[in-house]
Amino acid sequence: MHIHRLPAWQATLAGGTVAVLGAYALDSTVLWLALPAAGTAILLRTAVRHRCSWWLHFAAALAGLIAAVWWSTRTGVPSNTPAGLSLAVQYALAAAAAFQFGRLKQPGSAAEAGAVVLCVAMLAWSFVVLPYLGEPGHQQADIALAALYAVLDLALLATVLRNLADSRHGPARLLATAGAVLLAAHLVHVVAGGVGGTPFLPGGLSHLMVQFWWVLVAAAALHPGSGRYRTGDAQTGRTALIAMYTAAVASPLLPAIAHPIPAVIVPALLTSALCGLLLLRIVLLARLAGHRAGQARQALDEQRTLQRRLAYRAGHDGLTGLANRDLLLEHLGRAVAGDRPYALVLCALDGFKEVNDTYGHTVGDTVLRQLAGRLLLFAPEVELVARLGGDEFGILITAGDITGGDAAELAERVVAAVAAAPFAVDERRIPLTARAGLADGVPGNDAVLGDADLALRAAKQAGGARVARFDESLRADQSERARIAAGLREALADGTLFMHYQPVVDTATGRITGVEALMRWRRDGELVPPAVFIPVAEQTGLIGLLGHRALRLACEQAAAWHREHGLYLTVNVSTHQLRDPGFGDSVLEVLAQTGLPAGALVLEITESVLIDAADTPVLGTLRAHGVRIAIDDFGTGYSSLAYLHTLPVDILKIDQSFIRRHQDPPRPQDVSLTRAILELARSQDLLAVAEGVETAGQADLLRELNCPLVQGYHFGRPAPAEAIGALLREAALRAAA
Ligand code: C2E
Ligand code: MG
Ligand code: MG
Numbered sequence: 001m002h003i004h005r006l007p008a009w010q011a012t013l014a015g016g017t018v019a020v021l022g023a024y025a026l027d028s029t030v031l032w033l034a035l036p037a038a039g040t041a042i043l044l045r046t047a048v049r050h051r052c053s054w055w056l057h058f059a060a061a062l063a064g065l066i067a068a069v070w071w072s073t074r075t076g077v078p079s080n081t082p083a084g085l086s087l088a089v090q091y092a093l094a095a096a097a098a099f100q101f102g103r104l105k106q107p108g109s110a111a112e113a114g115a116v117v118l119c120v121a122m123l124a125w126s127f128v129v130l131p132y133l134g135e136p137g138h139q140q141a142d143i144a145l146a147a148l149y150a151v152l153d154l155a156l157l158a159t160v161l162r163n164l165a166d167s168r169h170g171p172a173r174l175l176a177t178a179g180a181v182l183l184a185a186h187l188v189h190v191v192a193g194g195v196g197g198t199p200f201l202p203g204g205l206s207h208l209m210v211q212f213w214w215v216l217v218a219a220a221a222l223h224p225g226s227g228r229y230r231t232g233d234a235q236t237g238r239t240a241l242i243a244m245y246t247a248a249v250a251s252p253l254l255p256a257i258a259h260p261i262p263a264v265i266v267p268a269l270l271t272s273a274l275c276g277l278l279l280l281r282i283v284l285l286a287r288l289a290g291h292r293a294g295q296a297r298q299a300l301d302e303q304r305t306l307q308r309r310l311a312y313r314a315g316h317d318g319l320t321g322l323a324n325r326d327l328l329l330e331h332l333g334r335a336v337a338g339d340r341p342y343a344l345v346l347c348a349l350d351g352f353k354e355v356n357d358t359y360g361h362t363v364g365d366t367v368l369r370q371l372a373g374r375l376l377l378f379a380p381e382v383e384l385v386a387r388l389g390g391d392e393f394g395i396l397i398t399a400g401d402i403t404g405g406d407a408a409e410l411a412e413r414v415v416a417a418v419a420a421a422p423f424a425v426d427e428r429r430i431p432l433t434a435r436a437g438l439a440d441g442v443p444g445n446d447a448v449l450g451d452a453d454l455a456l457r458a459a460k461q462a463g464g465a466r467v468a469r470f471d472e473s474l475r476a477d478q479s480e481r482a483r484i485a486a487g488l489r490e491a492l493a494d495g496t497l498f499m500h501y502q503p504v505v506d507t508a509t510g511r512i513t514g515v516e517a518l519m520r521w522r523r524d525g526e527l528v529p530p531a532v533f534i535p536v537a538e539q540t541g542l543i544g545l546l547g548h549r550a551l552r553l554a555c556e557q558a559a560a561w562h563r564e565h566g567l568y569l570t571v572n573v574s575t576h577q578l579r580d581p582g583f584g585d586s587v588l589e590v591l592a593q594t595g596l597p598a599g600a601l602v603l604e605i606t607e608s609v610l611i612d613a614a615d616t617p618v619l620g621t622l623r624a625h626g627v628r629i630a631i632d633d634f635g636t637g638y639s640s641l642a643y644l645h646t647l648p649v650d651i652l653k654i655d656q657s658f659i660r661r662h663q664d665p666p667r668p669q670d671v672s673l674t675r676a677i678l679e680l681a682r683s684q685d686l687l688a689v690a691e692g693v694e695t696a697g698q699a700d701l702l703r704e705l706n707c708p709l710v711q712g713y714h715f716g717r718p719a720p721a722e723a724i725g726a727l728l729r730e731a732a733l734r735a736a737a
Contacts, residue, residue, distance in 0.1 A: 007222075007223075007224070008222040009170070009174075009219040009220070009222040009223040009224075010219070012042070012215065012218050012219045012222050013174075013215060013216070013219040016035070016039075016212075016214070016215030016218060016219065017212075017215060019031065019035055019215075020035065020208070020211045020212060020215060023035060023202075023211070024203075024208055024211075027202060027203055029072055029202065032068065032072070032202045032211075033065075033068060033069065033072060035211060035214055035215075036061065036064055036065040036068050036211075036214055037065060038218070039061055039214035039215070039217065039218040040058065040061040040062055040064075040065050042218040042221050042222060043057050043058040043061045043217065043218065043221050044058050045221075046058075046221035046222070046226055049227065050226060050227035053097045053098075053100035053101040054097075054221060054226070056093055056096050056097030056100055057093075057094070057097040057098075057101075057217055057221065059093045059097070060089075060090050060093035060094040060096075060097055060217075061090075061214070061217065063089040063090040063093055064087075064090040064210070064213075064214070067086040067087060067089075067090060070086065071086070071201060084145045084148075084149065084197070085145070087200060087210075088145070088148060088149070088152065091149075091152045091156070091182060091186075092152055092155075094156070094178070094179070094182060094213070094217075095152060095155035095156045095158075095159055095179070095182075096155075098156070098159035098160075098162075098163060098175050098176075098178070098179050099155065099158065099159045099162065101163065101171075101172070101175055149186060152186075153183055153186055153187070156179045156180075156182055156183045157179075157183060159175070159176070159179045160176045160179040160180050160183065161176075162176075163175045163176035163179065164176045169225070170220075170223045170224070170225045171220040171221075171223040171225045171226045172220075172225075174216050174217070174219050174220035174223060175216070175217065175220050177216050178212075178213045178216035178217045178220065181209045181210070181212045181213050181216065182209075182210065182213050184209055185199075185200075185205075185206040185207075185209035185210050185213075186206070188205055188206050188209065189206050245276075245279055245283075248275040248276065248278075248279050249272050249275055249276045249279075250272070252268050252271035252272040252275055253268050253269070253272050254268075255268055256268035256269070314326065315327035315330070317386070317387040319365055319368060319369065319372075319387070320368055320369055320371075320372035320387050321372065322372050322375070322376070322385050322386055322387045322393070323384050323385065323386035323387075324386060324387060324388075325386065325387075325388045325389065325394075327384065327386060328384060328386035328388065328394050328396060329449075331383055331384045331396055331398075332344070332396060332441075332446070332448065332449065333446070335383070335396065335398050335441060335443075336441065336443065336444060336445065336446045336448075337443070338398075338443055339443050340398065340443065341440065341441065341442060341443070342383075342396065342397060342398045342440075342441040342448075343396075343397045343407035343438060343439065343440050343441060343448075344394060344395070344396055344397070344438070344439050344441060344448050344449065344451075344452040345394070345395040345397070345407060345410065345411045345414060345436050345437070345438050345452065346388070346392060346393070346394050346395075346436065346437045346438075346452040346453060346455070346456040347375070347392070347393045347394075347395065347411070347414055347415065347418075347434050347435070347436040347437075347456075348390075348391050348392045348393070348434060348435055348436075348456060348460070349371070349391040349418070349432050349433070349434050350432065350433045350434065350435060350460075351432070352364065352367070352390070352391035352432070355367060355430060355432070359425070359428065359430070363425045363426075363428070363430075366423075366425045367423045367425060367430060367432070368387075368391065370423050370424075370425075371391075371393070371418065371423070371432075372385075372387065372393075374417045374418065375393055375395070375414065375417075377417070378395060378410065378413070378414060378417075381397075381399075381410065382395050382396060382397045382398075382399075382410070383396045383397060383398040383399065384396040392456075394449075394452075395410070395411075395414065397410065407438055407440070408438055408467065408469060411436040411438045411467045412436075412466075412467055414434070414436055415433075415434050415435065415436050415466045415467055418432060418433060418434035419431075419432070419433045419434065433466070434466070435456060435459040435460050435466045435467070435468075436456065436459060436466065436467045436468075437452045437453065437454065437455030437456025437457065437458065437459050437467075437468050437469075437470065438452060438455055438467060438468070438469045438470065439451035439452035439454075439455055439469070439470035440469075440470070451470040451474075451475070452470060454470055454474040454475060454477075454478055455468045455469055455470040455474060456468070457539075458474055458477075461535065481536050481539070484528070484532065484533055484536045485536055485537075485540045485542065487521075487523050488521070488533060488536065488537055488540075488542050488546065489542065491521055491523070492542075492545055492546065492549065496521060496522050496523070497519065497520070497521050497546070497549060497550075498519075498520050498522075498553065498720075499517050499518065499519060499520065499550060499553045499554050499557065499721070500517075500518045500519075500520050500718035500719055500720060501515040501516065501517055501518070501554075501557070501718060501719060501720075501721060501724045502515060502516045502518060502711060502716060502717065502718040502719070503515055503711070503715055503716040503724065503727070504516060504568075504570065504689060504709050504710070504711045505709065505710050505711065505715045505716075506708065506709060507699075507702060507703045507706075507707055507708060507709065507710055508708070511731060511735075512565075512567065512715075512716075512727070512728060512731060513566075513567065513568065513709065514567055514568040514569065514570055514602070514709075515558065515561070515567060515568075515569060515570070515724060516570045516571075516572075516604070516711065516718075517550060517553075517554035517557075517558070517569060517570065517571045517572070518530065518572070518718045519534070519546070519550045519572075520718075521533055534546075534574065537574075538574055538575070538576055541576065543574050543576045543577060544576060544577060544580055547573060547574060547577045548577075548586060548590075550571065550572075551571055551586075551587065551590050552590050552593075552594070554569055554571050555569065555571075555590050555591060555594040555596045555601070556594045557721050558596055558600065559594045559595045559596040561724075561725075561728060562596055562597065562600045564728070564732075565728050565732065567600070567728070568599075568600045568601070568602060569596065569600060569601055569602065570601075570602035570603075570604055570630060570651075571601070571602070571603060571604065572604045572632065573603045573604065573605050575605075575606075578605070578616065578618060578619075583618055584617075584618040584621045584622055587601075587603070587622060587627065588622075588625060591627075597626070598622075598625045598626035598627045599626040599627075599628075601627050601628070602627070602628045602629070602630050602650075602651060603622070603627060603628070603629055603630065604630045604631075604632040604653065605629060605630070605631065605632060606631070606632050606633050606636075607631050607632075607633065607634060607635075607636070610629075610631055610647055610648075610649065619648040620648055623648055623650075628650040628651060629648055629649045629650055629651070630649065630650065630651035630652070630653055630689070631647070631649050631651070631652050631653060632653050633653065633655040633691075634652050634653055634654055634655055634677070635654060635655045635657070635658055635677065636655045636657065644680070644684055644686075645684055649686060650686065650687060651686060651687045651688075651689060652677075652680075652681045652684075652686040652687070652688050652689070653688075653689045653690075653691055653711075654674065654677055654678075654688060654689065654690050654691060654707075655691060655692075656691045656692025656712075657692075658670075658673065658674055658677065658690075659674070659690050659691065659692045659693055659694075659698055659702075659712070660692060660694075661673075661674075662674070662697065662698045662701055663697075664695070664697045666697070666701055671701070671705070674690075674701075674702075674705060674707075675705055678705055678706065678707055687708060687709065688707055688708055688709065689707075689708075689709040689710070689711055690702050690707045690709070690710045690711065690712075691711050691712065692711075692712050692713075693710045693711065693712030693713075693714045693715065694712050694713045694714050695714055696714065698712075698714065699712075699714050699715070
């Protein structure tokens, strides 16, 4: 059979009761001394552990033990005074200890306890002390002692009531009962006549009751709740308030009930009324204070709400409601400081500036808000979606297996979500695409924002893939680009930028009819290819100045060639130059200054740029002056065959990749493709130029296909103006001969 062990306090209660009754039956002095000694020892142990009131309990027990030892060495019956005095110390300390234990850590609780004690004092004074003092035949010391015990009894009663209301039910109730048995022991003595100390000696009824005090206090000390303090709400309950009010008003009336004579009744009534009014005043003041506290709490709440709002504003973007850069940086900082991998995706729209320019900022803002809505759909999967400014958005990923490609997959989905459907603003449907750069973060490395930014730029430069992931080579690229940009700025000033010219040959006559101007840059004695420095110039905005310089140099040179040989000049123009509103005027100005007729100038623009620029007036204006426009690298862009006729162009330059296919002997399918492009050009009244002709076979084939103009290493590499000049003079001499 499984036996539950009794808790120590219950065992003490049971064992102690048995021991007390056993000692009573046996009337054993040793047991009568052993019991208080054991209780004192238990209290010492608890006092050392929990401090608080238990030291007082221990002191009370020790005083009781000393008194018990003292009386055990005496014979005969002690008289009232010494017996009373010897126990008074234990009584007083016990009451103090119990009161201390019951004291709640609440404002006003001391006043409450005081009210109870005073109320009881009034009762005792009226019914116990007053009649007692009136009896003749008591000695002065006895009278004083009786008064002392009356006060002690009151204190005991107060502690009993106090402890009964304590939330630490177990130990508090034990202490309340202990106080009650002390009180009872004295009351039994008083009821029995209150003369002599016999009832307090072993065998007496009062003595027996006091022994239970030991048992109860020792059990309370061993109770698990003995060390806990109550932390409840500080409000005085309604019932307690009514009780206090009644006591305050009723207790002054008690002497009048005990002695119904006018000399007592009148002051009693007045005092009662005064107490009532005072208490009413106190209650009203307390109400007012409560109301004030409520108002203060409301003001505090409002302040907190405002603070929350301000904090929200500080961390969020006003237009979209997404987190802003600051909040992203904050979260990023936490991720950096953490110990888990994370990733950052930066996402930007393609051509958002054009949306703003074409439809206005109100429409642009609506697009951004809709975009934010689409990005927010990813919020459950990620840590934060933020707008970093303009059309750039950041997504921080801290959860999931981001190293395993989840972040890249998410970036792909983000980009797909942007392109999935056009943005609908009023009646307009605006289709947009986006690009994303992705960088993996490692704890402790805070470069992730810069890395993701580099990746985004890489994605913007890339033709095909819309998502780019950061790797170290991008950072190297970045510093190389910065070096190139700085070099180009110097080159604009020191003249290390110059032009080469490549002949364009008429297949019918074999004569040079034009030249393409190609920019060259010699850095530290070495030629840097345009494919390297032109994109950097475009990204840094330097292309405007660079392009203008190229145009001026080329026109100055070609003006002479045009006069002497009737050559035309063709110059490459980049998209950024076309966006410049002053571009048209600057071209016409250069023509006027250099003396090259507008009809001798061709501007080469790549296919995609041409489509974007189709509705800007600049090309129309220039064409009206006689300047011709060529589609460069035709066939590598959008394959805009369907609306070729809507574009403002005059010349079509077939990309070298088509010509390179024509190996010896040429494959029929390649020939048919070139033929188709040439037929298309003819049908649109466009002059066709084949680029990248490197072999005689390719040249023959193009002649057979009736391609009017050709250009390539086979006819002449890009060369300095002097070399071209020599070539032209040679050809002129040959023609004259
Ligand atoms: P592009 O306008 O298509 O110029 C033709 C490119 O093909 C030139 O490269 C030329 O040297 C090269 N090329 C000519 N014939 C052959 C051939 O038979 N075989 C091969 N493999 N290549 C041939 P380059 O000079 O390196 O210029 C590259 C690109 O840089 C140009 O392509 C053009 O888009 C751009 N570029 C050059 N100069 C300027 C400029 O002044 N302004 C702008 N905006 N872009 C320029
Ligand atoms: Mg070109
Ligand atoms: Mg080309």
